[in-house]
Amino acid sequence: MTAVAERVRHAAGRRVPTRFLPVVVTFALFVLMFAGGGLRYESFASGQVLLNLLIDNSFLVVLAVGMTFVILTGGIDLSVGSVVALSTMVAAALLRAGWSPVLVMLVVLVGGAVFGLAMGAVIHYLEIQPFIVTLAGMFLARGLCYVIDLESIPIDDPLFRTIAQTAVPLGGELFVSPSVLVATVVVAIAVYVLHLTRFGRTVYAVGGNPQSAMLMGLRVAQARVGVYVISGACSALAGLLFTFYMLSGYSLHAVGMELDAIAAVVIGGTLLTGGSGFVLGSVLGVLVLGTIQTILSFEGTLSSWWSRIVIGLLLLVFVVLQRVLARRGVA
Amino acid sequence: MDRSALVEMTGISVAFGPVQALQSVDLRLHPGEVHALMGENGAGKSTLIKTLTGVHPVDAGEIRVRGEPVAFAGPAAAQAAGISTVYQEVNLCPNLSVGENLLLGREPRRAGRIDWRGVRRRAAEVLGRLHLDVDPSSPLGAHSIALQQLVAIARAVEVEARVLVLDEPTSSLDASEVAELFRVVRRLRESGVAILFVSHFIEQVFEISDRMTVLRNGRLVGEYATADISRRQLVSAMVGRELEVLEQLDRAPAEPAADAEPPVLAATGLGRRGAIEPVDLAVRPGEVVGLAGLLGSGRTELARLLFGADRADTGELTVGGRPVRLRTPRAAIDAGIAFSPEDRKAEGVVADLSVRANIVLAMQASRGWMRRIPRRKQDELARRWIELLDIRPADPDALLGNLSGGNQQKVLLARWLITQPRLLILDEPTRGIDVGAKAQIQALVAEQAREGTAVVFISAELDEVVRLSDRVLVLRDRRPVAQLAGEDVELDRVMELIATGGGARA
Numbered sequence: 001m002t003a004v005a006e007r008v009r010h011a012a013g014r015r016v017p018t019r020f021l022p023v024v025v026t027f028a029l030f031v032l033m034f035a036g037g038g039l040r041y042e043s044f045a046s047g048q049v050l051l052n053l054l055i056d057n058s059f060l061v062v063l064a065v066g067m068t069f070v071i072l073t074g075g076i077d078l079s080v081g082s083v084v085a086l087s088t089m090v091a092a093a094l095l096r097a098g099w100s101p102v103l104v105m106l107v108v109l110v111g112g113a114v115f116g117l118a119m120g121a122v123i124h125y126l127e128i129q130p131f132i133v134t135l136a137g138m139f140l141a142r143g144l145c146y147v148i149d150l151e152s153i154p155i156d157d158p159l160f161r162t163i164a165q166t167a168v169p170l171g172g173e174l175f176v177s178p179s180v181l182v183a184t185v186v187v188a189i190a191v192y193v194l195h196l197t198r199f200g201r202t203v204y205a206v207g208g209n210p211q212s213a214m215l216m217g218l219r220v221a222q223a224r225v226g227v228y229v230i231s232g233a234c235s236a237l238a239g240l241l242f243t244f245y246m247l248s249g250y251s252l253h254a255v256g257m258e259l260d261a262i263a264a265v266v267i268g269g270t271l272l273t274g275g276s277g278f279v280l281g282s283v284l285g286v287l288v289l290g291t292i293q294t295i296l297s298f299e300g301t302l303s304s305w306w307s308r309i310v311i312g313l314l315l316l317v318f319v320v321l322q323r324v325l326a327r328r329g330v331a
Numbered sequence: 332m333d334r335s336a337l338v339e340m341t342g343i344s345v346a347f348g349p350v351q352a353l354q355s356v357d358l359r360l361h362p363g364e365v366h367a368l369m370g371e372n373g374a375g376k377s378t379l380i381k382t383l384t385g386v387h388p389v390d391a392g393e394i395r396v397r398g399e400p401v402a403f404a405g406p407a408a409a410q411a412a413g414i415s416t417v418y419q420e421v422n423l424c425p426n427l428s429v430g431e432n433l434l435l436g437r438e439p440r441r442a443g444r445i446d447w448r449g450v451r452r453r454a455a456e457v458l459g460r461l462h463l464d465v466d467p468s469s470p471l472g473a474h475s476i477a478l479q480q481l482v483a484i485a486r487a488v489e490v491e492a493r494v495l496v497l498d499e500p501t502s503s504l505d506a507s508e509v510a511e512l513f514r515v516v517r518r519l520r521e522s523g524v525a526i527l528f529v530s531h532f533i534e535q536v537f538e539i540s541d542r543m544t545v546l547r548n549g550r551l552v553g554e555y556a557t558a559d560i561s562r563r564q565l566v567s568a569m570v571g572r573e574l575e576v577l578e579q580l581d582r583a584p585a586e587p588a589a590d591a592e593p594p595v596l597a598a599t600g601l602g603r604r605g606a607i608e609p610v611d612l613a614v615r616p617g618e619v620v621g622l623a624g625l626l627g628s629g630r631t632e633l634a635r636l637l638f639g640a641d642r643a644d645t646g647e648l649t650v651g652g653r654p655v656r657l658r659t660p661r662a663a664i665d666a667g668i669a670f671s672p673e674d675r676k677a678e679g680v681v682a683d684l685s686v687r688a689n690i691v692l693a694m695q696a697s698r699g700w701m702r703r704i705p706r707r708k709q710d711e712l713a714r715r716w717i718e719l720l721d722i723r724p725a726d727p728d729a730l731l732g733n734l735s736g737g738n739q740q741k742v743l744l745a746r747w748l749i750t751q752p753r754l755l756i757l758d759e760p761t762r763g764i765d766v767g768a769k770a771q772i773q774a775l776v777a778e779q780a781r782e783g784t785a786v787v788f789i790s791a792e793l794d795e796v797v798r799l800s801d802r803v804l805v806l807r808d809r810r811p812v813a814q815l816a817g818e819d820v821e822l823d824r825v826m827e828l829i830a831t832g833g834g835a836r837a
Contacts, residue, residue, distance in 0.1 A: 216436055
């Protein structure tokens with residue numbers, strides 16, 4: 001591990017700019033963990049196990065993408081887990097009421113975006129901390145789930161079932177779910193927006209120094225509200241993917257998932273203070289979290305709280321790493 | 332009307348509530364000229380800049396750009412008219428690349444996407460024009476403040492700026508960085524940009540500027556060609572001489588016998604990098620030592636070192652003859668030192684507490700919170716000091732925030748005097764207060780000294796420093812220049828030293 005870290009640092013000194021370093025470290029960590037799993041368990045290091053990581057976490061990838069936008073501006077969105085649950089509930093309830101499945105998906109997506117818009121507007125125009133506003137949003141969304149139904153609502157809509165059960169072949173024995181394709185498209189769009197549009201660069205600028213961004217004449221309001229709209233829409237989309245995964249709507253779905261998303265973003269090397277980070281880093285963060293789960297399931301005898309302990313330690317390590325890098329960047 | 336002026340501001344007046352910040356001020360900027368705007372703290376420099384850059388509206392007066400009257404709705408409108416500003420703090424994003432910072436918000440695009448190759452090319456062009464050798468793809472935060480400052484200037488001129496306002500751009504730069512900045516400024520001047528340069532470093536102003544406008548107390552003192560004015564004349568224009576409405580204080584010089592006593596506080600080679608170069612200073616009981624110098628000369632920095640508010644990196648301090656290390660203000664207070672800070676709003680006044688509570692604050696703190704001062708004692712103290720210092724309104728229950736600046740200052744003085752300090756450090760105790768209160772505070776300082784307290788007195792108003800002090804330490808550009816004592820403490824002498832440093836002693 002130290003040798004690898006050493007080599008990474010060595011390489012970084014010559015070629016990799018400091019801003020990519022956290023992502024490189026996360027990538028190295030992921031490769032290392034996956035290789036470690038492969039050495040310890042037979043049939044671990046197969047292509048399908050790798051793809052299963054994506055299949056089981058596609059909703060988390062989408063959530064983490066939205067969260068990356070928010071955190072890049074220096075904000076936070078605690079409501080995403082509850083919005084996922086609310087989305088599963090709304091979808092299930094509307095399908096039960098006999099709505100067309102396509103219309104249901106549309107309503108859920110628009111609903112998530114509007115929810116995000118409302119939070120973003122309150123945060124920007126009333127100048128209230130994102131933590132408080134999205135905490136309120138979290139309670140609100142979770143509470144609304146119970147208004148819809150106290151019990152789990154099963155889904156038997158044919159379109160939803162078909163999507164849930166489809167396997168997209170990738171040649172050989174390998175396959176992925178449609179959700180993985182959706183998540184891949186979301187990641188690609190996010191990379192495009194963040195790096196090739198003025199909106200994306202404004203997101204970085206706002207995270208770097210909001211005061212400066214304003215004095216430079218950038219559209220700060222658009223960026224600060226926009227990221228919550230994106231995060232809301234991503235949460236709703238993740239809710240739909242989660243619905244395909246579970247085929248039910250339930251108030252207790254996705255409890256604490258906002259923290260998984262934040263953890264993935266931070267492990268992916270995005271600074272919580274904003275202005276620095278990459279969507280691909282967040283995807284790697286999700287993969288690292290998924291690998292921990294997979295290793296534990298292969299181990300079989302270990303309890304799931306071990307994954308929490310490992311995630312906790314990893315988070316700590318990454319936050320410390322960021323601080324060290326930031327210090328060196330200054331010096 | 333002056334045909335050649337690019338910007339012509341005439342009769343500009345701005346008031347903030349009852350405070351008249353600017354009164355009928357004129358300013359003309361010519362293309363291809365560096366124009367310095369000079370004045371002490373509170374002279375109205377920044378207000379004037381802000382009217383030019385569209386941050387503040389003007390109450391009266393006219394701004395013409397190229398002969399056309401204009402009224403800017405905001406900074407963006409001023410920028411559109413070709414007036415760009417670079418502020419003292421670099422207003423860029425350190426997390427983004429140099430090139431992005433130059434072009435953020437106006438990146439070249441192709442089919443809606445940012446054309447990164449175009450960004451790099453354009454950035455290299457802009458940097459090349461100013462002869463700056465920087466890699467446009469390197470992150471801005473990796474460069475020195477000086478370079479960031481230059482990038483900010485490059486960004487400002489990238490938008491075809493005709494007028495460039497530099498608001499104290501050199502305050503955090505060292506000599507070689509200043510030289511680099513001036514090289515860029517000269518290049519811009521040659522290309523016909525009108526530059527407004529604000530700085531309190533006199534040498535720099537003489538080095539770079541062609542013309543200067545001096546403000547004092549919100550009024551125009553005059554416009555001068557730099558070649559026609561001496562450093563002496565500039566300083567006296569900035570500082571001025573107040574009319575002698577103030578009470579004349581006949582202070583007998585400190586008793587010679589006092590020399591035998593150990594100093595209350597003595598500093599040897601006390602300094603802090605980037606704040607103040609090593610200073611030797613001793614203050615004896617009953618003596619008033621004045622610190623004279625312009626804004627930014629290191630007055631406040633030295634005071635903060637003496638009080639332990641900042642840690643010195645060199646030198647030694649003795650209190651009453653014994654060596655001490657003042658790591659915190661708390662340690663200084665325990666050693667009998669009291670400090671009334673310059674920015675009383677931020678560092679002294681507890682606006683939401685009553686006058687009584689503010690007065691007993693320091694005494695209570697030094698007793699420890701467990702031993703509460705009895706209410707009757709508090710009332711008695713408050714009443715006595717309100718009467719003694721003529722604090723108005725004479726109501727111990729009034730909230731301090733509702734008092735005028737002068738009366739707030741008196742309350743702060745009472746707070747420290749009540750603890751009977753051996754050394755009293757007063758940083759700008761008379762700033763922004765009316766003449767009557769000023770005279771009372773000066774009288775109070777003199778009286779404290781007579782009773783044996785040692786006083787370090789800091790003021791931007793030199794005649795005040797000269798009148799009150801037994802000795803004056805003159806500071807210039809964060810360096811001690813000279814110490815004057817006895818007969819030598821004289822206004823002209825102090826001004827001379829501030830203007831020329833020790834070097835050009837006549």
